[in-house]
Amino acid sequence: MDHRTVGGNPKDEVRGCPKQYILMMAIPFDLWGQRGYPHADVVGESHYTRAIRQLLGRDFKTDGTEIITTVSLMVDPSNKHDRNAVGVWAGGNLVGYLPREEAARYAPVLSQLKSQGWSPQVAARVWGAEWDDYDGRSKEFRGSVRLDLAEPHMLVPANLPPSGEHRLLPIGNAIQVTGEEKHLDALTSFLRAEGECWAYATLHEVVEQTARSSRTVVEVRLDGARVGQLTPKMSTELLPAIRHLAEQGATAAARAIVKGNRIKTEVALYTVKAHELPESWLGAQSPRQADLSPVAVTPDVEPAIPVVSGGRRDHGPIPPPPTGVRFVVPPTWPSPPAGWTPPAGWRPEPSWEPAPEGWQWWVPIWE
Numbered sequence: 001m002d003h004r005t006v007g008g009n010p011k012d013e014v015r016g017c018p019k020q021y022i023l024m025m026a027i028p029f030d031l032w033g034q035r036g037y038p039h040a041d042v043v044g045e046s047h048y049t050r051a052i053r054q055l056l057g058r059d060f061k062t063d064g065t066e067i068i069t070t071v072s073l074m075v076d077p078s079n080k081h082d083r084n085a086v087g088v089w090a091g092g093n094l095v096g097y098l099p100r101e102e103a104a105r106y107a108p109v110l111s112q113l114k115s116q117g118w119s120p121q122v123a124a125r126v127w128g129a130e131w132d133d134y135d136g137r138s139k140e141f142r143g144s145v146r147l148d149l150a151e152p153h154m155l156v157p158a159n160l161p162p163s164g165e166h167r168l169l170p171i172g173n174a175i176q177v178t179g180e181e182k183h184l185d186a187l188t189s190f191l192r193a194e195g196e197c198w199a200y201a202t203l204h205e206v207v208e209q210t211a212r213s214s215r216t217v218v219e220v221r222l223d224g225a226r227v228g229q230l231t232p233k234m235s236t237e238l239l240p241a242i243r244h245l246a247e248q249g250a251t252a253a254a255r256a257i258v259k260g261n262r263i264k265t266e267v268a269l270y271t272v273k274a275h276e277l278p279e280s281w282l283g284a285q286s287p288r289q290a291d292l293s294p295v296a297v298t299p300d301v302e303p304a305i306p307v308v309s310g311g312r313r314d315h316g317p318i319p320p321p322p323t324g325v326r327f328v329v330p331p332t333w334p335s336p337p338a339g340w341t342p343p344a345g346w347r348p349e350p351s352w353e354p355a356p357e358g359w360q361w362w363v364p365i366w367e
Contacts, residue, residue, distance in 0.1 A: 033150025052143035172272035
């Protein structure tokens with residue numbers, strides 16, 4: 001099974017830290033292959049009813065309440081009952097485990113993600129109700145958790161995200177790519193023993209010349225290599241989105257499934273069409289590195305400024321450009337692992353004190 005990194009900077013695990021802390025400092029990664037229907041069983045919920053009840057909040061109804069929430073999957077090799085144990089965490093609390101047989105299948109890929117600094121997460125259906133005891137004098141809370149979890153080989157894409165600035169289109173229904181038979185050489189590296197894999201694809205507007213005219217279609221690429229195209233009709237469904245992102249200086253990316261073998265391979269995109277994109281998505285700007293780096297403060301080593309007679313200061317030497325930046329947290333926060341930087345969209349734990357007004361988060365460094 002070939003699972004490659006999903007991008008970003010690896011992070012060393014903090015030994016001895018509580019699991020809640022590791023979850024907070026790891027970079028959340030939404031596992032691929034989720035179908036919108038939580039169906040995978042979780043076991044041991046009866047031992048964590050308090051945590052499950054807490055997830056249901058104040059709107060809980062005794063005859064039954066159901067919510068959809070995000071849970072993290074954390075391998076627990078120190079578990080004395082099962083070295084492959086995979087804990088299911090929600091709201092900072094353990095709510096159950098994967099069944100033993102399933103944990104053995106999922107532990108390898110989840111362990112690899114953990115070692116690279118990621119916190120694998122999926123959507124979960126959480127249900128709870130209160131049941132009358134047999135004596136009729138008390139009620140007992142019962143809860144269950146189900147996960148939207150794909151097969152292990154379909155949790156992580158087989159390639160890295162596009163290296164340039166890009167934006168991943170929201171997942172949608174399958175769109176078949178055509179012409180893959182002409183590009184089997186470019187698809188060979190995506191063939192798997194399981195017969196299929198997810199991959200990042202990029203979408204590009206190209207003009208094709210025919211015998212009598214020309215037509216604009218969408219070209220599909222994997223790792224920069226052409227692997228097919230969309231039909232002219234289907235191209236019109238995606239071209240407005242591709243052009244919209246191009247105006248922002250970004251490439252359109254989409255999830256794709258590569259399926260087949262060395263004599264017959266098919267590629268299908270899983271993305272929404274342009275008219276299905278919500279206004280909130282269209283209004284958001286593509287992430288840029290500059291957006292993640294607020295104004296820097298004084299460098300660690302301030303160059304000396306010579307003073308001449310009469311009190312007038314001469315121009316000091318101009319330092320070279322910094323070789324990097326360091327993320328700095330307020331003194332009341334837990335110290336992050338060395339070299340850790342927050343990913344786009346990361347938010348501190350609500351229980352941490354707010355940062356002082358005007359806090360400078362980034363310091364340039366010279367190495």
